[in-house]
Amino acid sequence: MCATKLSSNKSIRVGQLVRPLVRALHPYVPGEQPKIKGLIKLNTNENPYPPSPHVLRTVKAAVDGRLRLYPNPTAERLREKLANLHHCRSENIIVGNGSDELLALAVRAFAEPQSKSKIQPPKLAKATVQYFTPSYSLYPVLAEAHGAATNAVPLKSDFSLPGLTELTRLRHWDFNAALTLVTTPNAPSGRGYAITELEALCLAQRGIVVLDEAYVDFADANALPLALKHPHVLVARTFSKAYSLCFQRVGYFVGHPELIGALHKIRDSYNVNGLGQIAAEATLTDLAYYRANFRRIIATRAGLDRELTKLRFQVLPSQTNFILVRPPQFPAEVWLNKLRTNKILVRWFRAPEVRDYLRITTGTQAEAEALVRAVKKILEG
């Protein structure tokens, strides 16, 4: 008998075996992966260009009887290559099943879950996961799934980072938070933060700071040196977006060996699949290919900014592979649907601070042009 056919009564009872905290959770909703062919997918910030021919050849060549064996449990060779790239040691690096896994591990390693007593205890700094809004909407989900307290602090109205004086004045910013997560450059705003600003923030925090650089390869500067200079700072990177490897789930953290070691302790024993490790290693030997793609994407982004600005879109300055735009004439949610009708997927978030905006992945030059054509068609009614 299939469990789904059990009486609803029985079904309610089995639900009681799930922790109340988990029952109350609202999970993260990933962007749509459409099944309809022919849609232009500008909704999940994937790179429009494929992995390099060398990477594809290397992965293909590894698809053989070795799939029967466990992968290297610590992604040892990949960590050595990353250490070489970043001028540190492999003890400074942990590789994850995407950087999402590592963000979840950081929450579990550094923030205490709160007491589950019904009388809500005061928020304790050591139970606090702190982040700016808007930023990566996964952060509160991870904190809530762990039972940590969240401290969401708004960015300024132009999505720039509040300075230390402002944060002090704000009161509800917590300089003792166990874990502060900063998306830099930010998503969904696309805005880059100055490294000096980030360093000042890091120095003011007494807990751990993760600088989540998922989009950094499309930016003018990066904060990686901060992870090697300040022992309480971790930098998150991913092979997904810039390196066209979303499919294979490879991300990493760089930081102090004691923090990295703590994350290693609580990860799954074989957390990174073998072909993902091989693909990432091959990527590192072919960086020129990817850097050429970054330049192409940045050029396309600049063109898209110009064209949409001409069409009376308010386009925020971007240091990422997407742009956040405030569209004219119709509400953003209406634009989302009108663009979908024109076979173009973009992303819209319901959160109040961004509900008037659309987030548009840059795509190829041809995709950007198709978007502009669709926008013109919609504006012309």
Add this chain to the structure above:
Amino acid sequence: MCATKLSSNKSIRVGQLVRPLVRALHPYVPGEQPKIKGLIKLNTNENPYPPSPHVLRTVKAAVDGRLRLYPNPTAERLREKLANLHHCRSENIIVGNGSDELLALAVRAFAEPQSKSKIQPPKLAKATVQYFTPSYSLYPVLAEAHGAATNAVPLKSDFSLPGLTELTRLRHWDFNAALTLVTTPNAPSGRGYAITELEALCLAQRGIVVLDEAYVDFADANALPLALKHPHVLVARTFSKAYSLCFQRVGYFVGHPELIGALHKIRDSYNVNGLGQIAAEATLTDLAYYRANFRRIIATRAGLDRELTKLRFQVLPSQTNFILVRPPQFPAEVWLNKLRTNKILVRWFRAPEVRDYLRITTGTQAEAEALVRAVKKILEG
């Protein structure tokens, strides 16, 4: 400056930012993945046979520009195929980054972490993760990483399952435990349990029971129907061992949609890599190939049992792709090292209940013969 070069003083301080629970953890130690060529690897229960030619062809053909895209976040097609195989619905199934990820999720979804106050509170059933010893040594690690209480109850001296009367008499078996994890057939003993015994145990438990069937394809019977019959029972399966896909990290749970739904809520958004999903889907269309391998491995296991018994090894009956043996003449740890000198890797566990035993993966017929030759050589001194 590299963080490893910071003064040890600074380093001690950053360690304080790690949760005390994590600092105190002893992580799971996976079996050795040797770098030396020419070793016969009978230590981590991998399948000696490669994935089927159809699976390898299918995976190779998928290595193209699509690697830039996110994989299906819920492994939708794979779940549909698994549902078809097991005569249930895809809502009854969650796919994980190996079944290890799902075991960790089960601990976090179903067992409450204990209060972290220094005065140890009484063990609460709803905070208890329960399992038999010896069984999969990952279970206590997962429970401790979550801050749940562990309740480890010894199997009988012949590694068989205590009956309900015995468990009741034992007192410290907890029929209210939030989560009971049962490896079946068991590792490292290799012993299979009767489905009637397992069902009686499930019916006596008021919390959730996970029947961890990582090795079930080498057994005479399986407990999958129990997951579709009893809403509080989950069955864990993996593509790693029987289906020669350790490298790609694909496991799954079958059970009631409410429990499966709870696990979905707390997993990473894209937890299963794309090529792993594709490999697992292709595997399901080629089951005859794998079933022929199971028969070969079972035949090799029977031969190995006969040969080692002749050489005065005590060989436990096995329903898995490995055997647990009590070697003659030298302590088991000495055998481990002598076999390694002869280029054969087997597994030895320090735990008191199994320290007199070696766990030997079956391997190919040729590998089993090489093992027997090495054993004879060692016995002849």
